[in-house]
Amino acid sequence: MSPARTRRDLELRHLRCFLAIAEERNITRAAARLGLTQPAASRTLATLEAALGVRLVDRSTHHLTLTAEGETFRVRAAAAVTAFGDALDVGRAEARPLRLGHSWSAAGRFTTPLLRRWRRAHPDVPLELLRHDDRTAGIASGSTDAALLRGPVDSPGLVAVTLFTEDRVAAVPSDSPLADRPELALADLAPYPVALNPVSGTTTLALWPAATRSSVK
Structure with missing residues:
Protein backbone atom coordinates (compact mmCIF):
# COMPACT_ATOMS: atom_id res chain seq x y z
CA MET A 1 0.00 0.00 0.00
CA SER A 2 1.41 3.39 -0.92
CA PRO A 3 2.06 6.03 1.78
CA ALA A 4 -0.55 8.34 0.22
CA ARG A 5 -3.21 5.62 0.36
CA THR A 6 -2.22 4.81 3.95
CA ARG A 7 -2.72 8.44 5.00
CA ARG A 8 -6.18 8.49 3.45
CA ASP A 9 -7.10 5.52 5.61
CA LEU A 10 -6.30 7.37 8.83
CA GLU A 11 -9.26 8.24 11.03
CA LEU A 12 -10.03 10.77 13.73
CA ARG A 13 -9.37 8.13 16.37
CA HIS A 14 -5.72 8.03 15.38
CA LEU A 15 -5.39 11.76 16.05
CA ARG A 16 -7.29 11.57 19.33
CA CYS A 17 -5.14 8.69 20.51
CA PHE A 18 -1.95 10.55 19.67
CA LEU A 19 -3.17 13.71 21.43
CA ALA A 20 -4.05 11.74 24.56
CA ILE A 21 -0.59 10.16 24.56
CA ALA A 22 0.99 13.59 24.04
CA GLU A 23 -0.91 14.99 27.02
CA GLU A 24 -0.48 12.05 29.38
CA ARG A 25 3.12 11.29 28.37
CA ASN A 26 2.19 7.71 29.09
CA ILE A 27 0.51 5.18 26.77
CA THR A 28 -1.16 3.23 29.57
CA ARG A 29 -2.81 6.34 31.05
CA ALA A 30 -3.80 7.56 27.60
CA ALA A 31 -5.39 4.20 26.83
CA ALA A 32 -7.38 4.24 30.07
CA ARG A 33 -8.58 7.76 29.31
CA LEU A 34 -9.81 6.65 25.87
CA GLY A 35 -11.32 3.38 27.06
CA LEU A 36 -8.74 1.31 25.18
CA THR A 37 -6.28 -1.37 26.16
CA GLN A 38 -2.62 -0.42 26.24
CA PRO A 39 -1.78 -2.68 23.25
CA ALA A 40 -4.62 -1.13 21.22
CA ALA A 41 -3.32 2.39 21.92
CA SER A 42 0.20 1.32 20.98
CA ARG A 43 -1.04 -0.17 17.70
CA THR A 44 -3.00 2.99 16.89
CA LEU A 45 0.10 5.12 17.47
CA ALA A 46 2.23 2.76 15.39
CA THR A 47 -0.29 2.91 12.52
CA LEU A 48 -0.24 6.70 12.62
CA GLU A 49 3.56 6.86 12.62
CA ALA A 50 3.76 4.37 9.76
CA ALA A 51 1.25 6.34 7.70
CA LEU A 52 3.08 9.62 8.26
CA GLY A 53 6.50 8.07 7.79
CA VAL A 54 7.93 9.75 10.89
CA ARG A 55 8.47 8.86 14.53
CA LEU A 56 6.21 10.98 16.70
CA VAL A 57 7.12 9.59 20.09
CA ASP A 58 10.35 8.54 21.78
CA ARG A 59 9.63 5.99 24.47
CA SER A 60 11.78 4.08 26.93
CA THR A 61 11.07 2.00 30.00
CA HIS A 62 10.77 5.02 32.26
CA HIS A 63 9.63 7.98 30.18
CA LEU A 64 7.92 9.10 26.99
CA THR A 65 8.60 12.30 25.08
CA LEU A 66 7.50 13.74 21.75
CA THR A 67 9.99 14.05 18.95
CA ALA A 68 10.39 17.38 17.15
CA GLU A 69 8.06 16.00 14.46
CA GLY A 70 5.63 14.92 17.18
CA GLU A 71 5.52 18.41 18.70
CA THR A 72 4.79 19.92 15.29
CA PHE A 73 2.16 17.32 14.46
CA ARG A 74 0.45 17.81 17.84
CA VAL A 75 -0.48 21.37 16.88
CA ARG A 76 -1.89 20.23 13.52
CA ALA A 77 -3.73 17.27 15.03
CA ALA A 78 -5.34 19.46 17.70
CA ALA A 79 -6.48 21.93 15.05
CA ALA A 80 -7.95 19.10 12.96
CA VAL A 81 -9.85 17.60 15.91
CA THR A 82 -11.22 21.02 16.85
CA ALA A 83 -12.27 21.76 13.26
CA PHE A 84 -14.05 18.41 13.05
CA GLY A 85 -15.97 19.13 16.26
CA ASP A 86 -16.93 22.59 15.02
CA ALA A 87 -18.14 21.16 11.71
CA LEU A 88 -20.53 18.82 13.53
CA ASP A 89 -21.82 21.57 15.81
CA VAL A 90 -23.90 23.25 13.08
CA GLY A 91 -27.05 23.59 15.18
CA ARG A 92 -25.25 25.50 17.92
CA ALA A 93 -22.99 27.64 15.75
CA GLU A 94 -24.27 30.93 17.18
CA ALA A 95 -24.23 29.76 20.79
CA ARG A 96 -20.85 28.02 20.84
CA PRO A 97 -19.15 28.79 24.17
CA LEU A 98 -15.62 30.01 24.62
CA ARG A 99 -13.94 27.04 26.25
CA LEU A 100 -11.51 28.24 28.91
CA GLY A 101 -9.30 25.50 30.27
CA HIS A 102 -7.60 25.35 33.64
CA SER A 103 -5.67 22.66 35.49
CA TRP A 104 -6.81 23.58 39.02
CA SER A 105 -8.40 26.47 40.91
CA ALA A 106 -9.33 28.27 37.66
CA ALA A 107 -8.38 31.94 38.26
CA GLY A 108 -8.43 31.64 42.03
CA ARG A 109 -10.11 34.61 43.71
CA PHE A 110 -10.59 36.24 40.30
CA THR A 111 -12.81 33.43 38.95
CA THR A 112 -16.20 34.81 40.02
CA PRO A 113 -15.45 38.40 38.94
CA LEU A 114 -14.21 37.06 35.61
CA LEU A 115 -17.43 35.11 34.98
CA ARG A 116 -19.61 38.08 35.93
CA ARG A 117 -17.67 40.53 33.80
CA TRP A 118 -17.73 38.14 30.83
CA ARG A 119 -21.52 37.77 31.05
CA ARG A 120 -21.95 41.54 31.03
CA ALA A 121 -19.51 42.15 28.17
CA HIS A 122 -20.41 39.11 26.00
CA PRO A 123 -23.99 38.01 26.80
CA ASP A 124 -24.27 36.06 23.54
CA VAL A 125 -21.12 33.97 24.06
CA PRO A 126 -21.15 31.63 27.07
CA LEU A 127 -17.86 31.17 28.92
CA GLU A 128 -17.31 27.52 29.80
CA LEU A 129 -14.65 26.58 32.38
CA LEU A 130 -13.15 23.15 31.71
CA ARG A 131 -10.66 21.43 33.98
CA HIS A 132 -7.88 19.46 32.30
CA ASP A 133 -5.02 17.99 34.29
CA ASP A 134 -2.29 18.52 31.73
CA ARG A 135 0.33 21.18 31.10
CA THR A 136 -1.71 23.07 28.48
CA ALA A 137 -5.14 22.58 30.12
CA GLY A 138 -6.65 21.10 26.95
CA ILE A 139 -5.18 23.47 24.34
CA ALA A 140 -2.81 20.85 22.91
CA SER A 141 -5.68 18.41 22.35
CA GLY A 142 -8.06 21.04 20.95
CA SER A 143 -10.43 20.59 23.90
CA THR A 144 -10.17 24.25 24.89
CA ASP A 145 -9.83 27.56 23.05
CA ALA A 146 -7.75 29.34 25.67
CA ALA A 147 -6.47 28.42 29.10
CA LEU A 148 -5.39 29.78 32.46
CA LEU A 149 -2.00 28.19 33.02
CA ARG A 150 0.31 28.32 36.00
CA GLY A 151 4.03 28.31 35.39
CA PRO A 152 5.92 28.30 32.09
CA VAL A 153 4.67 26.00 29.34
CA ASP A 154 6.88 25.18 26.38
CA SER A 155 4.51 24.15 23.61
CA PRO A 156 4.83 24.99 19.88
CA GLY A 157 2.17 27.39 18.64
CA LEU A 158 1.12 28.50 22.13
CA VAL A 159 1.17 32.23 22.90
CA ALA A 160 1.28 33.07 26.62
CA VAL A 161 0.69 36.37 28.42
CA THR A 162 1.37 36.88 32.14
CA LEU A 163 -1.84 37.96 33.91
CA PHE A 164 -0.77 38.01 37.55
CA THR A 165 1.45 36.24 40.06
CA GLU A 166 0.49 34.14 43.07
Whole structure:
Protein backbone atom coordinates (compact mmCIF):
# COMPACT_ATOMS: atom_id res chain seq x y z
CA MET A 1 0.00 0.00 0.00
CA SER A 2 1.41 3.39 -0.92
CA PRO A 3 2.06 6.03 1.78
CA ALA A 4 -0.55 8.34 0.22
CA ARG A 5 -3.21 5.62 0.36
CA THR A 6 -2.22 4.81 3.95
CA ARG A 7 -2.72 8.44 5.00
CA ARG A 8 -6.18 8.49 3.45
CA ASP A 9 -7.10 5.52 5.61
CA LEU A 10 -6.30 7.37 8.83
CA GLU A 11 -9.26 8.24 11.03
CA LEU A 12 -10.03 10.77 13.73
CA ARG A 13 -9.37 8.13 16.37
CA HIS A 14 -5.72 8.03 15.38
CA LEU A 15 -5.39 11.76 16.05
CA ARG A 16 -7.29 11.57 19.33
CA CYS A 17 -5.14 8.69 20.51
CA PHE A 18 -1.95 10.55 19.67
CA LEU A 19 -3.17 13.71 21.43
CA ALA A 20 -4.05 11.74 24.56
CA ILE A 21 -0.59 10.16 24.56
CA ALA A 22 0.99 13.59 24.04
CA GLU A 23 -0.91 14.99 27.02
CA GLU A 24 -0.48 12.05 29.38
CA ARG A 25 3.12 11.29 28.37
CA ASN A 26 2.19 7.71 29.09
CA ILE A 27 0.51 5.18 26.77
CA THR A 28 -1.16 3.23 29.57
CA ARG A 29 -2.81 6.34 31.05
CA ALA A 30 -3.80 7.56 27.60
CA ALA A 31 -5.39 4.20 26.83
CA ALA A 32 -7.38 4.24 30.07
CA ARG A 33 -8.58 7.76 29.31
CA LEU A 34 -9.81 6.65 25.87
CA GLY A 35 -11.32 3.38 27.06
CA LEU A 36 -8.74 1.31 25.18
CA THR A 37 -6.28 -1.37 26.16
CA GLN A 38 -2.62 -0.42 26.24
CA PRO A 39 -1.78 -2.68 23.25
CA ALA A 40 -4.62 -1.13 21.22
CA ALA A 41 -3.32 2.39 21.92
CA SER A 42 0.20 1.32 20.98
CA ARG A 43 -1.04 -0.17 17.70
CA THR A 44 -3.00 2.99 16.89
CA LEU A 45 0.10 5.12 17.47
CA ALA A 46 2.23 2.76 15.39
CA THR A 47 -0.29 2.91 12.52
CA LEU A 48 -0.24 6.70 12.62
CA GLU A 49 3.56 6.86 12.62
CA ALA A 50 3.76 4.37 9.76
CA ALA A 51 1.25 6.34 7.70
CA LEU A 52 3.08 9.62 8.26
CA GLY A 53 6.50 8.07 7.79
CA VAL A 54 7.93 9.75 10.89
CA ARG A 55 8.47 8.86 14.53
CA LEU A 56 6.21 10.98 16.70
CA VAL A 57 7.12 9.59 20.09
CA ASP A 58 10.35 8.54 21.78
CA ARG A 59 9.63 5.99 24.47
CA SER A 60 11.78 4.08 26.93
CA THR A 61 11.07 2.00 30.00
CA HIS A 62 10.77 5.02 32.26
CA HIS A 63 9.63 7.98 30.18
CA LEU A 64 7.92 9.10 26.99
CA THR A 65 8.60 12.30 25.08
CA LEU A 66 7.50 13.74 21.75
CA THR A 67 9.99 14.05 18.95
CA ALA A 68 10.39 17.38 17.15
CA GLU A 69 8.06 16.00 14.46
CA GLY A 70 5.63 14.92 17.18
CA GLU A 71 5.52 18.41 18.70
CA THR A 72 4.79 19.92 15.29
CA PHE A 73 2.16 17.32 14.46
CA ARG A 74 0.45 17.81 17.84
CA VAL A 75 -0.48 21.37 16.88
CA ARG A 76 -1.89 20.23 13.52
CA ALA A 77 -3.73 17.27 15.03
CA ALA A 78 -5.34 19.46 17.70
CA ALA A 79 -6.48 21.93 15.05
CA ALA A 80 -7.95 19.10 12.96
CA VAL A 81 -9.85 17.60 15.91
CA THR A 82 -11.22 21.02 16.85
CA ALA A 83 -12.27 21.76 13.26
CA PHE A 84 -14.05 18.41 13.05
CA GLY A 85 -15.97 19.13 16.26
CA ASP A 86 -16.93 22.59 15.02
CA ALA A 87 -18.14 21.16 11.71
CA LEU A 88 -20.53 18.82 13.53
CA ASP A 89 -21.82 21.57 15.81
CA VAL A 90 -23.90 23.25 13.08
CA GLY A 91 -27.05 23.59 15.18
CA ARG A 92 -25.25 25.50 17.92
CA ALA A 93 -22.99 27.64 15.75
CA GLU A 94 -24.27 30.93 17.18
CA ALA A 95 -24.23 29.76 20.79
CA ARG A 96 -20.85 28.02 20.84
CA PRO A 97 -19.15 28.79 24.17
CA LEU A 98 -15.62 30.01 24.62
CA ARG A 99 -13.94 27.04 26.25
CA LEU A 100 -11.51 28.24 28.91
CA GLY A 101 -9.30 25.50 30.27
CA HIS A 102 -7.60 25.35 33.64
CA SER A 103 -5.67 22.66 35.49
CA TRP A 104 -6.81 23.58 39.02
CA SER A 105 -8.40 26.47 40.91
CA ALA A 106 -9.33 28.27 37.66
CA ALA A 107 -8.38 31.94 38.26
CA GLY A 108 -8.43 31.64 42.03
CA ARG A 109 -10.11 34.61 43.71
CA PHE A 110 -10.59 36.24 40.30
CA THR A 111 -12.81 33.43 38.95
CA THR A 112 -16.20 34.81 40.02
CA PRO A 113 -15.45 38.40 38.94
CA LEU A 114 -14.21 37.06 35.61
CA LEU A 115 -17.43 35.11 34.98
CA ARG A 116 -19.61 38.08 35.93
CA ARG A 117 -17.67 40.53 33.80
CA TRP A 118 -17.73 38.14 30.83
CA ARG A 119 -21.52 37.77 31.05
CA ARG A 120 -21.95 41.54 31.03
CA ALA A 121 -19.51 42.15 28.17
CA HIS A 122 -20.41 39.11 26.00
CA PRO A 123 -23.99 38.01 26.80
CA ASP A 124 -24.27 36.06 23.54
CA VAL A 125 -21.12 33.97 24.06
CA PRO A 126 -21.15 31.63 27.07
CA LEU A 127 -17.86 31.17 28.92
CA GLU A 128 -17.31 27.52 29.80
CA LEU A 129 -14.65 26.58 32.38
CA LEU A 130 -13.15 23.15 31.71
CA ARG A 131 -10.66 21.43 33.98
CA HIS A 132 -7.88 19.46 32.30
CA ASP A 133 -5.02 17.99 34.29
CA ASP A 134 -2.29 18.52 31.73
CA ARG A 135 0.33 21.18 31.10
CA THR A 136 -1.71 23.07 28.48
CA ALA A 137 -5.14 22.58 30.12
CA GLY A 138 -6.65 21.10 26.95
CA ILE A 139 -5.18 23.47 24.34
CA ALA A 140 -2.81 20.85 22.91
CA SER A 141 -5.68 18.41 22.35
CA GLY A 142 -8.06 21.04 20.95
CA SER A 143 -10.43 20.59 23.90
CA THR A 144 -10.17 24.25 24.89
CA ASP A 145 -9.83 27.56 23.05
CA ALA A 146 -7.75 29.34 25.67
CA ALA A 147 -6.47 28.42 29.10
CA LEU A 148 -5.39 29.78 32.46
CA LEU A 149 -2.00 28.19 33.02
CA ARG A 150 0.31 28.32 36.00
CA GLY A 151 4.03 28.31 35.39
CA PRO A 152 5.92 28.30 32.09
CA VAL A 153 4.67 26.00 29.34
CA ASP A 154 6.88 25.18 26.38
CA SER A 155 4.51 24.15 23.61
CA PRO A 156 4.83 24.99 19.88
CA GLY A 157 2.17 27.39 18.64
CA LEU A 158 1.12 28.50 22.13
CA VAL A 159 1.17 32.23 22.90
CA ALA A 160 1.28 33.07 26.62
CA VAL A 161 0.69 36.37 28.42
CA THR A 162 1.37 36.88 32.14
CA LEU A 163 -1.84 37.96 33.91
CA PHE A 164 -0.77 38.01 37.55
CA THR A 165 1.45 36.24 40.06
CA GLU A 166 0.49 34.14 43.07
CA ASP A 167 2.20 33.11 46.29
CA ARG A 168 3.39 29.52 46.45
CA VAL A 169 1.66 27.70 49.31
CA ALA A 170 2.85 24.66 51.27
CA ALA A 171 0.39 22.41 53.12
CA VAL A 172 1.89 20.82 56.25
CA PRO A 173 0.40 18.76 59.12
CA SER A 174 -1.01 20.79 62.00
CA ASP A 175 1.57 19.27 64.39
CA SER A 176 4.51 19.98 62.07
CA PRO A 177 7.30 22.24 63.43
CA LEU A 178 6.65 24.37 60.33
CA ALA A 179 2.93 24.88 60.94
CA ASP A 180 3.24 28.01 63.08
CA ARG A 181 5.61 29.87 60.79
CA PRO A 182 4.12 32.85 58.94
CA GLU A 183 6.11 31.99 55.81
CA LEU A 184 8.46 29.30 54.54
CA ALA A 185 11.42 29.07 52.22
CA LEU A 186 11.90 26.07 49.95
CA ALA A 187 15.01 25.20 51.96
CA ASP A 188 12.80 24.76 55.06
CA LEU A 189 10.98 21.92 53.32
CA ALA A 190 14.10 20.08 52.18
CA PRO A 191 14.44 17.85 55.30
CA TYR A 192 10.86 16.61 54.90
CA PRO A 193 9.15 14.42 52.28
CA VAL A 194 7.45 16.69 49.75
CA ALA A 195 4.72 15.54 47.34
CA LEU A 196 4.77 17.15 43.88
CA ASN A 197 2.21 17.19 41.07
CA PRO A 198 4.27 16.53 37.89
CA VAL A 199 1.27 16.83 35.54
CA SER A 200 -0.12 20.30 36.20
CA GLY A 201 1.80 21.58 39.22
CA THR A 202 4.38 24.36 39.11
CA THR A 203 6.61 23.20 41.97
CA THR A 204 9.41 21.06 40.51
CA LEU A 205 12.62 19.43 41.71
CA ALA A 206 14.57 22.11 39.86
CA LEU A 207 13.62 24.61 42.60
CA TRP A 208 15.84 22.76 45.09
CA PRO A 209 19.63 22.37 44.86
CA ALA A 210 20.60 18.89 43.72
CA ALA A 211 22.06 17.99 47.13
CA THR A 212 18.72 18.55 48.91
CA ARG A 213 16.36 16.72 46.54
CA SER A 214 16.50 13.24 48.13
CA SER A 215 13.26 13.67 50.13
CA VAL A 216 11.23 15.42 47.45
CA LYS A 217 8.78 13.10 45.68
